[in-house]
Amino acid sequence: MLSTGALRAHLLAARLAGPVATSREVSLRSYRLFAARDPRVMLGLDPERCWEEPDLLRLMAAKCGVSDDPADVSGHDVIDPERTLAALDAFAERLSHAAVRRAPVLLGTGHPHRLLGFYAELADALSAAGCPVLTPAQGRCIDITTRFGVRTYNLDYVRGVAMVREPGVRASGGGAGAHTHSPLPVRVALESAAEGCGRLPELVVGDHGWVCGAGQLGIEAIGLADTDDPALFVGEAEGRVSVAVPLDDAVRSASYRPLTRYVLNRARLSQ
Numbered sequence: 001m002l003s004t005g006a007l008r009a010h011l012l013a014a015r016l017a018g019p020v021a022t023s024r025e026v027s028l029r030s031y032r033l034f035a036a037r038d039p040r041v042m043l044g045l046d047p048e049r050c051w052e053e054p055d056l057l058r059l060m061a062a063k064c065g066v067s068d069d070p071a072d073v074s075g076h077d078v079i080d081p082e083r084t085l086a087a088l089d090a091f092a093e094r095l096s097h098a099a100v101r102r103a104p105v106l107l108g109t110g111h112p113h114r115l116l117g118f119y120a121e122l123a124d125a126l127s128a129a130g131c132p133v134l135t136p137a138q139g140r141c142i143d144i145t146t147r148f149g150v151r152t153y154n155l156d157y158v159r160g161v162a163m164v165r166e167p168g169v170r171a172s173g174g175g176a177g178a179h180t181h182s183p184l185p186v187r188v189a190l191e192s193a194a195e196g197c198g199r200l201p202e203l204v205v206g207d208h209g210w211v212c213g214a215g216q217l218g219i220e221a222i223g224l225a226d227t228d229d230p231a232l233f234v235g236e237a238e239g240r241v242s243v244a245v246p247l248d249d250a251v252r253s254a255s256y257r258p259l260t261r262y263v264l265n266r267a268r269l270s271q
Contacts, residue, residue, distance in 0.1 A: 044183025044213035092266035112177030183213025
C-alpha cells in the first residue's frame with residue numbers, strides 16, 4: 001500500500017502539487033471570468049451567490065493553497081499537497097460508499113489524453129465491486145461551442161469512461177479524445193439514461209463539466225480540478241459538488257498511477 005508520505009513525495013516530484021505548471025496569470029484570468037459568469041469557465045455550474053474576484057481568491061487559497069495575495073500576479077501557481085491528500089481521502093470515501101451500495105456510477109473526462117487511465121482503473125474496480133458502470137448515449141452527436149466556433153463531437157466510452165471525439169478521428173489505442181470543459185456531454189448522457197432504462201447514476205466521477213454539470217442537476221459528483229478551475233471548488237463550497245481534489249490535471253498520464261493505487265486502497269477497492 002502506498003503510504004501518505006510516499007504519495008506526498010510523488011505529488012511534489014511529479015508537480016501534481018507544490019509549484020505546478022498552471023501559471024498565476026491563467027488562474028487569475030479564470031477567476032475574473034468566473035466572477036463575470038463567463039460560460040467558458042462556469043462548466044455548467046449556476047452559483048447561488050455572487051462570487052467576486054476577492055471571494056474566489058480567498059476560496060481557492062483555502063481549497064488549493066494558492067496565494068491569497070491579489071498583488072501576486074505572475075509565476076507558477078501553487079497547490080498545497082496536504083490539501084490534495086485530504087481531498088483524495090474524501091474522494092476515496094465517496095467511492096467506498098458507492099461500492100457498498102453497489103450504486104450505479106458514471107465516469108467522464110474532459111482530459112482523456114491525461115486522465116483516462118486514472119478513471120478507467122476506478123471504473124474497473126467499481127464494476128468488480130458490483131457497481132453498474134453506465135455508458136448512456138454511446139455515439140450520440142453533441143454540438144459544443146469552442147473558441148473556433150460550434151463543433152460537433154461524438155460521445156464515446158473507453159473502458160467505461162466517457163469522453164468526446166471529433167467525428168472521423170480514429171482512436172489511437174482506444175484513448176484518443178478531445179479536451180473539453182463543456183457540461184453538454186454529461187447532460188446528454190444523463191438525459192439518455194433517464195429516457196432509456198430510467199437508471200440514473202447515483203455518483204458521477206470526473207472533471208470539468210462532467211462534475212459541475214452533474215452536480216448542478218442534483219447528482220452527487222466528485223472529481224479533480226486545477227487552480228484555474230474555480231467552478232468545482234465553488235460547487236463544493238455551495239454543496240453541489242461533494243469533493244473537488246486540487247491538483248495539476250495536465251501532467252503525464254503515468255504520473256496519476258500512484259494516485260489510483262492510493263485511492264483504491266483507501267476505498268478498500270484494490271483488486
